[in-house]
Amino acid sequence: MNPLHLIGRVISNPWFVGVLCTVAAVAAGFVNQGTVQMWCFLIVNIMLAQSINLLTGIAGQISLGHAGFLAIGSYVAAVLLKDYGVPFPVAILITMVVSAMVGYVLAIPSGRVREFYLAMMSLAFGLIVYELVREWRDLTGGVMGMRGIPSPNLNTLEIFGWQVSMEWYFRIMLISLLVLMMMLRNFVKSHFGRAFYAIHVSEVAAGSLGISQGGTKRFAYALSGGIAGIAAGFYAYMVGYLTPESFTLMRSVEILVMSIVGGLGSLMGQVLGAALFTYLPQQLQAFNDYQFIVYGLILVFSFILLPRGIAGLLGTHTRYSKHDQLTANIPDVNAVLSRRDTGSGALVDVQGVVMEFTGLRALDDVSLKVLPGTITGLVGPNGSGKSTLINVISGIYKPTAGTVRFKGQAINGWPAHKVACLGITRTFQDPRNVPSFTVRENILMGAHRLYKHGAFAASINSPAASREEGQFLGRVDALMKEADLIRHADEAVGNLPYGIQRLAEVARALASDPELLLLDEPAAGLSESESERLGALIRLARDHGVGVILIDHHMDFLEELVDEVVAFDAGREIYRGDMEGMRADRAVVEAYLGKEEESHA
Ligand SMILES: Nc1ncnc2c1ncn2[C@@H]1O[C@H](COP(=O)(O)OP(=O)(O)OP(=O)(O)O)[C@@H](O)[C@H]1O
Numbered sequence: 001m002n003p004l005h006l007i008g009r010v011i012s013n014p015w016f017v018g019v020l021c022t023v024a025a026v027a028a029g030f031v032n033q034g035t036v037q038m039w040c041f042l043i044v045n046i047m048l049a050q051s052i053n054l055l056t057g058i059a060g061q062i063s064l065g066h067a068g069f070l071a072i073g074s075y076v077a078a079v080l081l082k083d084y085g086v087p088f089p090v091a092i093l094i095t096m097v098v099s100a101m102v103g104y105v106l107a108i109p110s111g112r113v114r115e116f117y118l119a120m121m122s123l124a125f126g127l128i129v130y131e132l133v134r135e136w137r138d139l140t141g142g143v144m145g146m147r148g149i150p151s152p153n154l155n156t157l158e159i160f161g162w163q164v165s166m167e168w169y170f171r172i173m174l175i176s177l178l179v180l181m182m183m184l185r186n187f188v189k190s191h192f193g194r195a196f197y198a199i200h201v202s203e204v205a206a207g208s209l210g211i212s213q214g215g216t217k218r219f220a221y222a223l224s225g226g227i228a229g230i231a232a233g234f235y236a237y238m239v240g241y242l243t244p245e246s247f248t249l250m251r252s253v254e255i256l257v258m259s260i261v262g263g264l265g266s267l268m269g270q271v272l273g274a275a276l277f278t279y280l281p282q283q284l285q286a287f288n289d290y291q292f293i294v295y296g297l298i299l300v301f302s303f304i305l306l307p308r309g310i311a312g313l314l315g316t317h318t319r320y321s322k323h324d325q326l327t328a329n330i331p332d333v334n335a336v337l338s339r340r341d342t343g344s345g346a347l348v349d350v351q352g353v354v355m356e357f358t359g360l361r362a363l364d365d366v367s368l369k370v371l372p373g374t375i376t377g378l379v380g381p382n383g384s385g386k387s388t389l390i391n392v393i394s395g396i397y398k399p400t401a402g403t404v405r406f407k408g409q410a411i412n413g414w415p416a417h418k419v420a421c422l423g424i425t426r427t428f429q430d431p432r433n434v435p436s437f438t439v440r441e442n443i444l445m446g447a448h449r450l451y452k453h454g455a456f457a458a459s460i461n462s463p464a465a466s467r468e469e470g471q472f473l474g475r476v477d478a479l480m481k482e483a484d485l486i487r488h489a490d491e492a493v494g495n496l497p498y499g500i501q502r503l504a505e506v507a508r509a510l511a512s513d514p515e516l517l518l519l520d521e522p523a524a525g526l527s528e529s530e531s532e533r534l535g536a537l538i539r540l541a542r543d544h545g546v547g548v549i550l551i552d553h554h555m556d557f558l559e560e561l562v563d564e565v566v567a568f569d570a571g572r573e574i575y576r577g578d579m580e581g582m583r584a585d586r587a588v589v590e591a592y593l594g595k596e597e598e599s600h601a
Pocket residue numbers: 357358360362380381382383384385386387388389429
């Protein structure tokens with residue numbers, strides 16, 4: 001084994017972490033106060049790195065203004081204790097809530113923009129807070145700073161009459177960090193962590209699984225803000241004196257750089273990045289005036305030499321499921337899907353749908369009904385509007401005219417995640433899995449809409465949360481067995497052959513226990529045996545009363561499965577009936593031949 005990977009394994013081991021923390025907690029009583037204060041700084045940095053990692057590394061929302069959270073939290077905590085005498089643990093909890101609220105509010109504009117604009121927005125947040133802190137002299141003391149904050153450093157911090165020494169302050173911080181890290185670890189491995197990462201990779205695919213893009217981003221900002229608030233509270237009391245110069249753009253850059261160098265996405269990487277950036281400045285005192293340059297160089301070299309940061313070098317991988325912690329009972333695959341009532345009327349009823357793009361009518365007065373427990377095939381030459389119809393039904397496109405009803409309820413114009421939550425699940429023409437997730441994690445993500453337990457229960461691994469997670473993990477195993485994917489269960493899906501990726505995506509759709517399944521060319525690029533497995537999965541859904549719309553160009557594949565086939569050409573229906581009739585239909589033959597002639601020309 002690579003010795004670096006061995007080190008990675010050792011330092012990620014909970015026993016190692018436990019022993020290290022116990023040694024540090026004991027040693028705090030024997031080293032000088034300056035050293036203990038340094039350890040406290042390290043914990044503040046680790047918390048800040050975890051905060052930005054959750055937002056940027058996991059949820060994919062870049063932040064260049066994290067010092068803004070640190071500033072708001074620090075002053076709130078300072079005022080609560082200094083001016084209102086709120087006991088310090090309570091003050092830190094209130095600070096956490098206030099910072100989380102700031103994060104939530106910040107998510108409203110930030111959630112609407114991406115990449116460059118998001119970076120600029122977060123930068124502006126950091127700069128505005130910095131200016132506010134400088135100018136709001138009555139509250140913050142302006143550039144002169146805020147003094148007299150009760151602090152263990154000055155022996156002025158007390159709780160309930162007990163004077164908190166630096167040594168004990170460190171121990172309280174250490175316990176808080178351990179609890180935070182444990183909760184974060186559980187959170188990331190839950191359906192919330194998977195949702196965060198899913199919006200990072202593809203907002204469209206995440207929406208199709210019932211993951212709300214806006215809601216998830218707001219939650220990510222709020223959580224990130226909350227964690228930064230805890231760090232800020234501890235920071236304010238530790239230093240006992242606040243000045244705006246602690247919250248400059250430089251500090252925001254430093255927080256981001258330590259997270260990137262540690263390894264975005266990795267919880268352990270954040271600890272290592274924070275350690276490096278707590279001790280490095282001490283060693284680089286001589287370069288104090290060139291801090292930006294030094295950080296810039298570190299960042300450039302880290303991108304070139306360690307694209308996944310120190311965590312990547314040590315071979316640590318963030319996992320997004322608790323399958324190694326829970327024992328799952330694998331049910332019969334028939335128990336994975338609910339039995340749907342097939343007696344009721346149309347499951348989906350599309351009436352007179354028109355979909356126009358600039359200068360192009362992709363769907364022109366299309367109507368379609370699908371009954372539960374039936375499979376409707378959609379065929380037509382490339383560009384005839386089949387995928388557009390699926391996009392309209394699944395809420396990705398809002399139709400220009402017409403209605404889409406699901407079990408009698410008009411859903412046209414609903415956002416995709418809301419449509420998915422009704423039990424309408426789709427796959428894409430190009431599989432949209434999360435490439436770095438394992439096959440198991442991808443399929444598990446399909447169950448997102450079915451989870452009942454909340455974020456706190458997930459973070460503390462409550463019995464109810466563990467039971468639910470175990471139940472879904474069992475269902476995922478049953479689906480993987482049915483699709484013959486079990487041997488790939490723990491491999492990253494992005495490294496697997498195309499056919500396996502497609503099967504994983506269809507299995508993921510089934511894990512959502514759908515009522516209506518929309519499959520966009522699922523058999524494209526599949527081998528014969530893979531097509532058979534795909535056929536078995538589709539029949540399984542049909543036999544449970546699921547309505548299926550199946551787009552495909554392979555007539556033999558369709559022939560074996562569909563109850564009815566609808567052919568499109570240039571956005572219009574040109575045939576509806578059985579496969580045999582379609583093969584003989586003149587309009588369909590012409591539509592396909594015309595396309596062939598064109599491509600031969
Ligand atoms: N977002 C969009 N903006 C502009 N035009 C679009 C958009 N989506 C689809 N179209 C156009 O609408 C038409 C129908 O496309 P659609 O993808 O539905 O065809 P299709 O029948 O699924 O074909 P294929 O078998 O190649 O997937 C095409 O001309 C396509 O270029």
